Amino acid sequence: MTSTLTDRTSRAMGTYTYTSRPRVLPCQRRRYRDNLLQPEEEPMRYGNIMYDRRVIRGNTYALHTGSLLGQPDPLELQKEQAAKRRALARKRAQEQLRPRTPEPVEGRKHVDVQTELYLEEIADRIIEVDMECQTDAFLDRPPTPLFIPAKTGRDVATQILEGELFDFDLEVKPMLEVLVGKTIEQALLEVMEEEELANLRASQYAYEEIRNVELAEVQRLEEQERRHREEKERRKKQQWEIVNKHNETAQKISARAFAQRYLADLLPSVFSSLRDSGYFYDPIERDIEIGFLPWLMNEVEKTMEYSMVGRTVLDLLIREVVEKRLNNYEQKENRDPSLRSEGPNGPGAMGQTLGGYFNLSQTQRPLSDRDYLQRTQYDTRSSSQERRFMEERELLGQDEDTEMRRTLGKTDPAA
Amino acid sequence: MAHARISMYLPPDINPTKAAIAYGCRALPKLNEELNSEDLLTRQKALMALCDLMHDPEYVYEAINLGCLESLKSLLKDSDDLVRIKTTEVLYIMATHNVGRNGFLENNVILALSFLMNDPYSLCRQNLHQAFKHLAELPSGAHGIVDSGLISPLVRKLQREEENIQELILDTLASCLWEDATEALSSGAVPFLKQKLVSDNKDIRSKAARALIAISIPLEGKNQVWKHDVIPILVHLLKDKDGEVQANAAGALMYATVTTEGKYAALEAEAIYPLLQLLSSPLIKVRLNATKALTMLAEAPEGRKFLQVHVSTFHELESDQNEAVRRAAHIAIQVIEWKP
DSSP, X not given: OHHHHHHHHHHHTOOOOOSSOOOOOBXXXXXXOOOSSOOTTSOOOBOOGGGOTTSOOSOOSSXXXXXXXXXXXXXXXXXXXXXXXXXXXXXXXXXXXXXXXOOOOTTOOOOOOOOSSSOOOOOSSOOOOOOOOOOOOOBOOOOOOOOOOOOOSOOOOOOOOTTSSOXXXXXXXXXXXXXXXXXXXXXXXXXXXXXXXXXXXXXXXXXXXXXXXXHHHHHHHHHHHHHHHHHHHHHHHHHHHHHHHHHHHHHXXXXXXXXXXXXXXXXXXXXXXXXXXXXXXXXXXXXXXXXXXXXXXXXXXXXXXXXXXXXXXXXXXXXXXXXXXXXXXXXXXXHSOSSOOOTTHHHHHHHXXXXXXXXXXXXXXXXXXXXXXXXXXXXXXXXXXXXXXXXXXXXXXXXXXXXXXXXHXXXXXXX | OOOSOSOSSOOTTOOTTSOOOOSGGGHHXXXXXXXXXXXXXXXXXXXHHHHHHTTSHHHHHHHHHHTHHHHHHHHHTXXXXXXXXXXXXXXXXXXTSHHHHHHHHHHTHHHHHHGGGGOSOHHHHHHHHHHHHHHHTSHHHHHHHXXXXXXXXXXXXXXXXXXXXXXXXXXXXXXXHHHOOHHXXXXXXXXXXXXXXXXXXXXXXXXXXXXXXXXXXXXXXXXXXXXXXXXXHHHHHTTOXXXXXXXXXXXXXXXXXXXXXXXXXXXXXXXXXXXXXXXXXXXXXXXXXXXXXXXXXXXXXXXXXXXXXXXXXXXHHTTOSSHHHHXXXXXXXXXXXXXX
8 A cells, every 4th residue: 555655656746766665664563472374464564653763863964873783883982992991090089089987906897887776687688579570471363353344235136937048958958969979979989899809809719719720730730741751761761771781791791702712722722831831740750850860960970970080090090100100211211311312202202101101001900990991981972971071081181181082092992 | 146156066067087178189189288287186187088088099099199108108107096097097998909009019118017017006907917918919019018028027927916917917928929939938937827727717727728829839838838747737627617728728738749749748648538528519619629639649659549449520520510620620530540
């Protein structure tokens, strides 16, 4: 309301502009307890502006500056302090000037005494009387009384009789049609949907049956095919193995027959080769060969050795005899050194003499020796051991042997 | 004094739980904006309205074009439960439409959804798994799920979830395994499925058997099925009362007995008798799968010997109404009478 008033006045006297519009400040005085839910339609309480402390009254020439909002004016502060100091100083000065009672004498004490007629009790305790004062408790604000405006105007009544406004049956038809129609439409839709679904399901069912069966058939045929194929494979493999075995056995048989034939020859040839290399021997022959013949040879050797020994001995004998004879002859020659010249005839003479001695020795020897010698000579000549004999002769010295042979040869035709 | 209001009651067609849908082509953009608003109530009302709209494929297409999926993805992480439940419901409804599924794959919604697998509200998880199930029925959707590496978490969840959610997970797994079973095999899904085969709920049994069918298509799957001794359980299930369970068990046997080990395992578990019984079942699927399983077993010499006695039943089947059954019976007779 105030705002509208100011609006009107401002409009009457030209528009004012405000940085802050003048408004009513709410009064802080509360009469009732604050409601927790502050109803908004309560009138705002405002205080009387005449008694508001915030409003400046009186002269505005010498206003109280500063110190309103807590920023103390420094000038004021100083003045205050000076005043305080002066007051204090005055008080002290006055204390000094005030006449006092003299100090008590030594050993005595001043005491305050009452001298009136009626003594008063002087007590430290001050008589106190308690007085209380209490404001009335805040009451709840009573609810605003219902505003019942005074009745104004005139009462008028009217009445609608049957059939005056509209005919219900006629009017309701289209509405009903719409309502029922919509409901039935919705219902039909749902029923059709269900029927469609049921049909779909039935056809799906039938299809599924057939599909199951066909699929099973397909799988069965597949399985059958697989089994047949595997069976065929197995049989084929078996056949193949049989054929293989057959071939192998045929080959083995032929190989065996061939080997038999080949080896049939082998045995006789083996035997013959063995026989040829002397593995089959007549035991008696062998025995003779192994046992008898070496012994025979040994004996022959021994006998030969005997004869050799005999010969060597004979040679030695001859030599000795010849040497002796030579010595004898030399001695004889020394006695008789004129006739015989030894140089060139030395060897011939020696030979002759040797021959001569040999003859002598021969005659000196027993007959058996000569015979034996002859025999052995024949033997040695006739047998194939002639070579060995020759070797033994070489031991004795070849010259002598050849000589002997010559002489022997000489003597043989003689014998 | 006259008031503008006629009565104290709201007009009857205003649903306070749904946002008002704007007229015509403004509906979806406005809802999209409301989805991103800060106010929880607005978001919830917008979601409820969106749920109703998504039944119409045209709206789905438009919503995806507008990029509602981004707002929905961010709403999946919302802290309010109703928001999450409704968002998953919207996504589930969208997944029932092909446009929606393609939009999921393009906008990478699978990953965002997978974070909610551990949500405390079962309704949320149920919607989530329904969305996955619908998504998995599309081959590229199944590939998307496999590529996001969701197979092992799904298999683990099989253990701990409630029954109806388990059914959904089994359906999702079966569809995914049709596409690519290698990851599931490497994460050891066969023992879990084996456990589910002996559960009490017949739906779970039949769906577990169906998942086993899918898993035993590749060779590795067949080997694992044989190794974990699932075949005797399957033979036992052949004598189950429910036709679906029988059909799916016969189907799983049919695939598992393709390998020689599987054949002999089935013969040891005496699978031939129950399968012969199933040949006279009323359900086409049962007859078909049983015929095929018997054909597999007839490949083995022992099986052939045994079945030569029963060739007459196969001849009967040859005059069956269904084309596929006739063909299967014919093939079976060929296999049984084959001489090496």
